[in-house]
Amino acid sequence: MSTYTKKRILVIFTGGTVAGNVAKSDVSQNVKSDPNSFISVLNNSVDVVKKNWNIEIESSIIELFNVDSSNIQPENWTALAEKIQEKYDDFDSFIILHGTNTMGYTAAALSFALENVNKPVIVTGAQVPLGYLGTDATTNLVNALRLAVWGYHEVKGVIAVFGSKIISGTRVKKGTDFDYDPFKSFQTGALGQIGRFMRIDEKALRKHVAYLSKVKPLAIQSRILSVKKDFDTKSIASLTEFPGMSVDTFQSLVETNNIKAFIFRAFGAGDPSAHLFPAFEYLKKKEIPIVVTTQAPNGVASFQVNETGQYLKDHDLAIPAHDMSIESITTKLGWLLVQKFSYEQIKHKMLEDLHGEINIENELI
Numbered sequence: 001m002s003t004y005t006k007k008r009i010l011v012i013f014t015g016g017t018v019a020g021n022v023a024k025s026d027v028s029q030n031v032k033s034d035p036n037s038f039i040s041v042l043n044n045s046v047d048v049v050k051k052n053w054n055i056e057i058e059s060s061i062i063e064l065f066n067v068d069s070s071n072i073q074p075e076n077w078t079a080l081a082e083k084i085q086e087k088y089d090d091f092d093s094f095i096i097l098h099g100t101n102t103m104g105y106t107a108a109a110l111s112f113a114l115e116n117v118n119k120p121v122i123v124t125g126a127q128v129p130l131g132y133l134g135t136d137a138t139t140n141l142v143n144a145l146r147l148a149v150w151g152y153h154e155v156k157g158v159i160a161v162f163g164s165k166i167i168s169g170t171r172v173k174k175g176t177d178f179d180y181d182p183f184k185s186f187q188t189g190a191l192g193q194i195g196r197f198m199r200i201d202e203k204a205l206r207k208h209v210a211y212l213s214k215v216k217p218l219a220i221q222s223r224i225l226s227v228k229k230d231f232d233t234k235s236i237a238s239l240t241e242f243p244g245m246s247v248d249t250f251q252s253l254v255e256t257n258n259i260k261a262f263i264f265r266a267f268g269a270g271d272p273s274a275h276l277f278p279a280f281e282y283l284k285k286k287e288i289p290i291v292v293t294t295q296a297p298n299g300v301a302s303f304q305v306n307e308t309g310q311y312l313k314d315h316d317l318a319i320p321a322h323d324m325s326i327e328s329i330t331t332k333l334g335w336l337l338v339q340k341f342s343y344e345q346i347k348h349k350m351l352e353d354l355h356g357e358i359n360i361e362n363e364l365i
Contacts, residue, residue, distance in 0.1 A: 004056040006151045009140075010091040011038060011059060012083060014076070015066035018123050035061045037130055038097060038141060045142045055149050060091075069099020069106075069125075074334065077109040081229035084114065084121060088222035093120040093148035097141070100125050100182060100206070103160065104172040104327035111158040111169035111355045112335045115226040118218040121158045122149045123169070129182055136180050143194045153200045157212050157355075159191060166192040166200070166210045170328045170357035187298070187323040188359070211355045217304040233334035235260035238326075240295065241272055250279040254288060261333050261346070262290040263326070270294055270301030270320050271309040280317040287297020287343035290351060291329050293321035302361075319350045321358075328357040 013035040042059045049055050063084055065076060083092055098106055107123045114121065124144040126137035144161045158169030163181030173186035185191075191208060192200040212218055220227035225327065237259045239249070253259040266272040270292040272280075283290050292312065294301045301321040303313035314320045321329055332354070336346050351360065 004050060004054050005151070006056045007093065008057065008091045009041070009042070009057055009059045009093050009095060009145065009148055010087055011035070011061040011095045011097060012080065013038065013061055013063040013066070013097050013332075014072075014099070015078070016069045016097070029340065032227070035063045038137075041130070041138050041141050042145055042188075045145060049145070049149065052148070053151065055151070055315070057145070057149060058153070058364075059145075066098075067099040069103065071094065072099070072102040072106060074075070074109070074233050077106060077231060078229045078330075080106070080110060082245040083225055084110075084117075085222055085225055085227045085229075087266060088225055091119075091121065095141070095144045095148055096121065096123045098123055098125045098126065100162075100174055100177075103162075104174060104185070104325065105331055107158055107160050107167075107169035108174040108325070108328045108357070109231060109331040109335070110333055111357075113227060113229045114158065115214075115228065116212050116216045117158070117225065118156055118212070118220055120155050121169075122148050123158065123160045123172075124162055127178070127182060140189075146194065150198065153202065153205055154209055155205070156209055156218075159208075161194060163192050164195055165190050166194055168204075168356050170355045171325065172327065173325055179313045186325040187300070188356075193236060208356055211353075228335065228339065230338045231331060231334035232260075232337040233330060235337055236263060236330065236333055237261075238263040238265075238330065240261060240265040241276075243273070245273070245276065246274050247279045251282055254286060255284075260288060262288065264290055264292045264318070265295045265326075265328055266292050266309075269296075269305035269307040269309055270303050270312070270318075271300060272312070274308050274311070275316070277308075277311065280312060281315075284317055289319060289333070289343060289346045289350070291319045291321050291327060291333060292318045293324065293326065298358065300361075319347055322351075322360050332357060 122144040124140045128135045160167045160172045160185045167185045171185045245293040268269035303320045
């Protein structure tokens with residue numbers, strides 16, 4: 001008589017393209033999917049998993065909210081973290097069905113919020129809704145299930161599974177609206193690939209998992225789970241530099257909109273125009289942190305390449321983003337703001353690698 005390992009999976013439905021939240025079209029169906037449709041997809045795979053891996057799966061689904069992911073707000077990240085905390089002792093893994101537009105933000109936010117989670121939290125979605133011709137929803141959901149119950153490696157923490165990629169939560173970056181494989185691991189290698197077989201980068205996965213016990217021991221039960229679930233992104237201004245940008249913009253936003261932190265996409269390797277230096281000096285005087293990244297799609301903001309970036313570094317006027325994605329910069333900064341860290345503490349924490357979001361290397365010139 002066979003003995004089966006039992007795994008309890010909770011699917012959290014949040015809407016997005018996977019659920020049919022797309023613009024109407026004259027050349028395709030307009031189908032809305034309810035949560036039960038996705039359980040049917042999972043149930044078709046349960047027997048296969050049981051037969052091949054000796055794992056008996058009990059799957060449940062809840063609809064937490066149903067929105068286009070362009071409408072996701074920090075309150076939704078908080079609700080997701082709360083629900084995982086509430087159900088933590090009842091399930092072995094969590095799968096979040098999410099829209100693609102803000103999937104990178106949600107994956108990063110949950111990575112910071114669930115500090116020592118000891119279970120897989122898999123985020124997935126679709127480019128083509130369930131029920132449409134050519135849908136990838138079924139493949140992505142089943143692949144998320146495969147990773148959620150995978151027993152050959154230590155899988156835990158927030159991870160995105162989409163197309164052929166397995167990506168750490170703080171590195172999820174959408175690159176296209178068309179391809180079935182729209183996401184990549186920003187600036188670093190993926191945790192693995194998934195297709196007919198699953199190929200795990202063991203070194204990358206060990207590094208991903210190691211971050212989860214930095215703050216507290218891994219949470220076997222909910223009472224040990226460290227959840228810091230709130231984000232203050234409304235106090236952040238995110239600006240892109242262009243030639244001739246007004247130096248007064250920064251002070252105006254602080255004084256009229258009560259902005260408490262800035263994200264700035266500068267030129268080069270984090271190299272703003274020198275005529276903006278008075279703005280940086282104003283922000284330092286006011287103890288308002290500004291994180292400087294680069295407009296180059298694959299660039300690194302190191303403050304070590306050109307003179308203006310070097311000036312920021314020498315005068316301690318800004319925080320270099322290095323290889324952090326805009327999704328991780330935004331959610332991490334909002335997460336730190338709500339915890340009431342001081343100006344100096346935020347500067348330090350933004351450069352601390354909490355969940356694999358930042359890699360600091362010295363340039364050799």
